[in-house]
Amino acid sequence: MASERGRTGQPSRAGIVDVARHAGVSVATVSRALRGMPNVSQATRSRVLRSAAELQYTASPLASGLVTGRVRSVGVVLPYASQWFFAEVIGGIEEALRDQGYDLVLHVLADERRRRDFFDSLPVRRRVDALLVVGLPLDERESEVLRGLGIPLACVAEPVPGLHSELVDNVAAGRTAVQHLLNLGHRRIACIGGDMTGPERYNLPGLRTRGYRQALDRAGIDPRSEWERNGDFTPQGGESAMTSLLSSVDPPTAVFCQSDEMAFGAFRALRRSGLRYPQDISVVGVDGHELAEVFDLTTVAQPVAAQGAAAARWLIDRLDGHSRSEETDRPPEDDRPPGTDRPPEDVSLHPIRLVLRGSTAPAPDHR
Amino acid sequence: MASERGRTGQPSRAGIVDVARHAGVSVATVSRALRGMPNVSQATRSRVLRSAAELQYTASPLASGLVTGRVRSVGVVLPYASQWFFAEVIGGIEEALRDQGYDLVLHVLADERRRRDFFDSLPVRRRVDALLVVGLPLDERESEVLRGLGIPLACVAEPVPGLHSELVDNVAAGRTAVQHLLNLGHRRIACIGGDMTGPERYNLPGLRTRGYRQALDRAGIDPRSEWERNGDFTPQGGESAMTSLLSSVDPPTAVFCQSDEMAFGAFRALRRSGLRYPQDISVVGVDGHELAEVFDLTTVAQPVAAQGAAAARWLIDRLDGHSRSEETDRPPEDDRPPGTDRPPEDVSLHPIRLVLRGSTAPAPDHR
DNA sequence: CTGTTAGCGCCTTCAC
DNA sequence: GTGAAGGCGCTAACAG
Numbered sequence: 001m002a003s004e005r006g007r008t009g010q011p012s013r014a015g016i017v018d019v020a021r022h023a024g025v026s027v028a029t030v031s032r033a034l035r036g037m038p039n040v041s042q043a044t045r046s047r048v049l050r051s052a053a054e055l056q057y058t059a060s061p062l063a064s065g066l067v068t069g070r071v072r073s074v075g076v077v078l079p080y081a082s083q084w085f086f087a088e089v090i091g092g093i094e095e096a097l098r099d100q101g102y103d104l105v106l107h108v109l110a111d112e113r114r115r116r117d118f119f120d121s122l123p124v125r126r127r128v129d130a131l132l133v134v135g136l137p138l139d140e141r142e143s144e145v146l147r148g149l150g151i152p153l154a155c156v157a158e159p160v161p162g163l164h165s166e167l168v169d170n171v172a173a174g175r176t177a178v179q180h181l182l183n184l185g186h187r188r189i190a191c192i193g194g195d196m197t198g199p200e201r202y203n204l205p206g207l208r209t210r211g212y213r214q215a216l217d218r219a220g221i222d223p224r225s226e227w228e229r230n231g232d233f234t235p236q237g238g239e240s241a242m243t244s245l246l247s248s249v250d251p252p253t254a255v256f257c258q259s260d261e262m263a264f265g266a267f268r269a270l271r272r273s274g275l276r277y278p279q280d281i282s283v284v285g286v287d288g289h290e291l292a293e294v295f296d297l298t299t300v301a302q303p304v305a306a307q308g309a310a311a312a313r314w315l316i317d318r319l320d321g322h323s324r325s326e327e328t329d330r331p332p333e334d335d336r337p338p339g340t341d342r343p344p345e346d347v348s349l350h351p352i353r354l355v356l357r358g359s360t361a362p363a364p365d366h367r
Numbered sequence: 368m369a370s371e372r373g374r375t376g377q378p379s380r381a382g383i384v385d386v387a388r389h390a391g392v393s394v395a396t397v398s399r400a401l402r403g404m405p406n407v408s409q410a411t412r413s414r415v416l417r418s419a420a421e422l423q424y425t426a427s428p429l430a431s432g433l434v435t436g437r438v439r440s441v442g443v444v445l446p447y448a449s450q451w452f453f454a455e456v457i458g459g460i461e462e463a464l465r466d467q468g469y470d471l472v473l474h475v476l477a478d479e480r481r482r483r484d485f486f487d488s489l490p491v492r493r494r495v496d497a498l499l500v501v502g503l504p505l506d507e508r509e510s511e512v513l514r515g516l517g518i519p520l521a522c523v524a525e526p527v528p529g530l531h532s533e534l535v536d537n538v539a540a541g542r543t544a545v546q547h548l549l550n551l552g553h554r555r556i557a558c559i560g561g562d563m564t565g566p567e568r569y570n571l572p573g574l575r576t577r578g579y580r581q582a583l584d585r586a587g588i589d590p591r592s593e594w595e596r597n598g599d600f601t602p603q604g605g606e607s608a609m610t611s612l613l614s615s616v617d618p619p620t621a622v623f624c625q626s627d628e629m630a631f632g633a634f635r636a637l638r639r640s641g642l643r644y645p646q647d648i649s650v651v652g653v654d655g656h657e658l659a660e661v662f663d664l665t666t667v668a669q670p671v672a673a674q675g676a677a678a679a680r681w682l683i684d685r686l687d688g689h690s691r692s693e694e695t696d697r698p699p700e701d702d703r704p705p706g707t708d709r710p711p712e713d714v715s716l717h718p719i720r721l722v723l724r725g726s727t728a729p730a731p732d733h734r
Numbered sequence: 735c736t737g738t739t740a741g742c743g744c745c746t747t748c749a750c
Numbered sequence: 751g752t753g754a755a756g757g758c759g760c761t762a763a764c765a766g
Binding site: 013058060061062063065066071073080081082083084086087088090091094095098101103104105106107108110114121122123125126127235236239261264265267268271290291293294295296305 | 380425427428429430432433438440447448449450451453454455457458461462465468470471472473474475477481488489490492493494602603606628631632634635638657658660661662663672
Binding site for chain 2: 742743744745746
């Protein structure tokens with residue numbers, strides 16, 4: 001009763017000693033009982049549990065973390081918090097973490113300064129048990145710094161050499177989208193992607209563009225560099241790229257947009273030009289954006305939240321020991337069919353699928 | 368050198384004693400110097416700083432938190448992580464917190480079970496210094512439980528009685544949207560909102576509907592209950608609500624959608640019915656969704672990230688003492704003009720504004 | 735099965 | 751202006 005209130009006047013939460021006293025046992029027993037450890041009689045355990053509940057006791061994660069070196073939380077690092085893709089990934093991660101009792105600590109590296117600050121001061125040091133990097137292609141120094149943390153690391157969407165990653169095959173995504181257009185008889189196909197020459201370090205635009213070129217190549221179509229546009233992966237960028245494509249003397253009959261959001265921008269360009277999809281031009285996107293269905297956008301969908309969740313579970317497996325993930329019985333790394341010369345990078349590929357909607361139709365001159 | 372590596376073989380980060388030894392001072396001095404406290408000579412301070420940098424020292428938040436009772440992190444509780452509105456709020460909060468060196472710990476109460484678990488087990492206990500509730504109208508018990516935490520609390524979007532809240536005037540938002548339609552000569556105006564009778568506890572639909580009715584009332588138009596539809600605040604809901612409105616013998620000429628996402632769904636319904644906006648029907652939304660511009664949706668925009676950021680700053684002010692927010696010189700609570708009988712609820716209202724776009728046009732029969 | 739005790743890494747009085 | 755020492759609340763050996 002003596003320590004009912006701390007010096008602040010706030011109701012000071014009960015400590016482990018309060019519970020011990022209340023249950024008539026020692027603090028060690030309380031600790032063991034509460035964490036489900038062996039060597040506690042059933043009777044004692046339930047008595048402790050009851051006392052703890054009665055006193056509303058929760059072990060201070062700080063104190064226990066201080067001694068165990070674990071804080072039961074995972075850091076998530078990403079470049080944007082509010083973009084659809086990242087928001088979706090965050091949702092997937094949070095759910096997976098929460099299921100195992102882990103907290104999610106968010107770090108948004110919105111600009112270069114924050115990015116530098118993050119890797120210089122490493123605010124996650126000792127604050128998280130593992131780190132999940134989403135959509136951020138790290139450079140050598142950055143990934144080295146993270147490795148120095150000595151905690152499990154994983155990434156999603158943009159692979160980081162040496163880290164476990166949950167991804168889709170972005171080349172295949174591009175190829176699939178463009179093959180679909182080819183199947184519809186289109187041969188004049190443009191591509192709206194991202195910056196591939198500037199200071200941006202993202203790999204994704206390059207990969208999806210490669211898929212675009214592969215598909216064209218297999219169909220015996222020569223790529224036309226003026227049909228590869230940069231849409232910045234924003235609706236606005238998609239709109240202006242599309243506008244300029246439409247204003248050429250010799251416009252394409254179909255456009256592959258490397259993200260659904262750019263495709264939305266392309267839709268706007270069409271509307272403003274008095275053109276309609278799919279009658280005047282076919283549009284296909286990538287991602288499986290929530291609103292793609294609403295706007296009838298054909299897209300190559302990827303499982304977004306699932307990639308985040310998978311990465312989170314992978315991390316927790318390293319932390320808590322392999323508890324339940326035996327179900328993911330991928331063949332062990334070194335049990336691959338011989339001749340598989342793929343480097344033993346630890347990547348887990350997620351499926352993509354073409355979702356047919358109303359934004360794509362046969363080419364006008366196609367039979 | 369002795370403690371370069373812990374027993375785990377991992378590079379054990381330097382501790383305060385290492386820094387003290389390196390700088391040739393005591394740990395107390397290191398602590399003071401590093402936290403910018405007085406009573407440290409300039410020379411000593413810079414020496415300590417250098418040592419700390421050299422050893423890559425960062426104070427363990429666990430250890431310092433254990434003794435100060437602070438963890439420098441704020442919990443954010445919300446019902447959905449990936450919806451546009453919430454993602455945007457999260458972004459605003461994260462940035463504001465990070466600016467002051469606080470971590471953001473996310474708690475998504477996606478379903479009833481998680482919601483119950485959260486308030487029953489209070490996983491934030493001792494893990495956060497403050498709590499930010501977003502878009503979650505808490506019931507009596509829930510807010511009581513949070514208050515029991517004895518930490519600063521604030522909320523965004525849905526007010527909780529007794530908590531500081533950052534909001535917009537949702538009645539005004541509805542009124543503004545509908546008044547705009549009235550100004551265009553529409554008199555047959557429908558409303559697509561949310562559930563106002565079921566188990567949902569949200570206040571927002573009721574408020575925006577009230578604004579709708581107020582506007583009609585002031586224009587001398589009788590409300591028609593069959594024109595108030597539930598769109599569930601999802602695109603799909605908006606679509607089906609709109610579809611059913613369009614199929615009535617006597618359809619409206621304009622629709623007020625209580626969220627932009629429902630308006631997007633309404634667009635789809637129009638497209639499927641072969642109708643076009645704004646020629647056949649005007650549509651106005653609420654929120655200022657990122658894609659509203661792309662789809663030419665007239666909307667009543669609210670500052671979303673800013674509300675989150677404001678709430679975060681408000682909390683930090685309570686935690687760190689009023690450091691910089693003097694600029695927010697609202698008149699002190701009890702310095703209001705007499706006769707202001709508004710209850711002294713601590714709410715901060717954010718501005719809304721009508722953004723005119725192409726989805727609204729004069730009523731067909733209007734001059 | 736249960737209790738005792740020594741820290742985990744740091745902050746904070748209190749002496750000097 | 752600086753140092754020494756006692757916890758913060760809990761876990762992890764050890765004894766019993």
